[in-house]
Amino acid sequence: MEDRSEQLSRPGVEALDAILGQPFGVLDDGLVRVVDYMGDDAAVVQAARVSYGAGTKKTSDDRGLIRYLLRHRHTTPFEMCSLKLHVRVPMDAWRQWIRHRTASVNETSTRYSLAIDAAQRTAPQQWRIQAVNNKQGSDGWVDEDLGRKLSDQEADLQDKIRCVYNERLEQGVAREQARKDLPLCTYTEAYWKIDLHNLLHFLALRMDSHAQKEIRDYATVIGEEIVARWVPLTWEAFQDYRFKARYYSRIEHEILAATTRGNLEQARTTAAQAGWLRVTKSGALARHRERGEFELKLETLGLPIPWAETGEL
Numbered sequence: 001m002e003d004r005s006e007q008l009s010r011p012g013v014e015a016l017d018a019i020l021g022q023p024f025g026v027l028d029d030g031l032v033r034v035v036d037y038m039g040d041d042a043a044v045v046q047a048a049r050v051s052y053g054a055g056t057k058k059t060s061d062d063r064g065l066i067r068y069l070l071r072h073r074h075t076t077p078f079e080m081c082s083l084k085l086h087v088r089v090p091m092d093a094w095r096q097w098i099r100h101r102t103a104s105v106n107e108t109s110t111r112y113s114l115a116i117d118a119a120q121r122t123a124p125q126q127w128r129i130q131a132v133n134n135k136q137g138s139d140g141w142v143d144e145d146l147g148r149k150l151s152d153q154e155a156d157l158q159d160k161i162r163c164v165y166n167e168r169l170e171q172g173v174a175r176e177q178a179r180k181d182l183p184l185c186t187y188t189e190a191y192w193k194i195d196l197h198n199l200l201h202f203l204a205l206r207m208d209s210h211a212q213k214e215i216r217d218y219a220t221v222i223g224e225e226i227v228a229r230w231v232p233l234t235w236e237a238f239q240d241y242r243f244k245a246r247y248y249s250r251i252e253h254e255i256l257a258a259t260t261r262g263n264l265e266q267a268r269t270t271a272a273q274a275g276w277l278r279v280t281k282s283g284a285l286a287r288h289r290e291r292g293e294f295e296l297k298l299e300t301l302g303l304p305i306p307w308a309e310t311g312e313l
Contacts, residue, residue, distance in 0.1 A: 066234055115182055
């Protein structure tokens with residue numbers, strides 16, 4: 001029988017091996033570190049070609065195939081790679097993180113062990129203002145004098161709650177009940193294992209500028225410090241075809257086509273038929289989220305907004 005041991009040996013990525021176990025700090029007391037990984041860019045290519053043998057294709061061929069796969073949303077080959085991380089993250093950010101249900105997770109249990117004696121604190125200049133047009137987002141920063149007051153209040157509250165928690169334990173209260181008033185800023189730790197396809201989906205959502213800053217900080221570290229080292233060809237294609245790409249709906253495509261031809265009347269008609277140009281009693285255009293998102297795309301392309309004179313935007 002042919003000896004295929006060399007072909008079947010576990011691939012290693014030197015750049016990622018160099019940071020195995022190395023903690024990358026996030027926020028004031030959080031971290032992300034690589035525990036283990038399986039596969040690399042070549043594993044993606046191997047899965048796509050099935051009969052791929054080491055040394056039979058050039059690196060440029062691999063890059064082209066990976067870019068084709070991501071460009072055309074062929075996802076299965078990327079599922080052949082996986083990454084296991086150890087993370088330390090505030091519970092409020094962890095709640096968003098754990099919504100990505102396609103990973104395997106084992107989190108520290110405060111029924112069995114003491115809660116981590118650390119809580120994420122906010123610097124005076126880091127308090128954000130609620131966004132007016134986005135119920136789940138922020139926009140701008142509070143005055144630093146107010147920020148100092150808020151930070152002082154935060155520290156006092158966290159210290160008080162931790163003191164109550166410790167007193168309950170000292171008095172014999174069960175850990176599973178003593179923990180119930182711990183704040184969401186308390187750090188938790190977990191092992192998080194996920195395949196590359198679902199990891200890229202996580203990064204696309206959580207690195208986005210609309211994601212909450214705290215989880216965006218974690219996603220950015222995972223992407224730029226870990227994934228970029230692990231699968232550089234996939235990371236490049238992800239940047240080009242997913243994260244920094246722009247997609248257009250059927251309506252947007254029709255409006256864009258009419259706009260680039262200079263037929264602004266047709267563009268306005270299409271927008272009106274789609275319900276984008278409703279007018280308020282004051283005569284101004286009513287707020288429309290999809291229209292607003294498309295206007296940003298037009299601005300990025302340096303194209304005029306066809307309905308700019310229809311009303312106030």
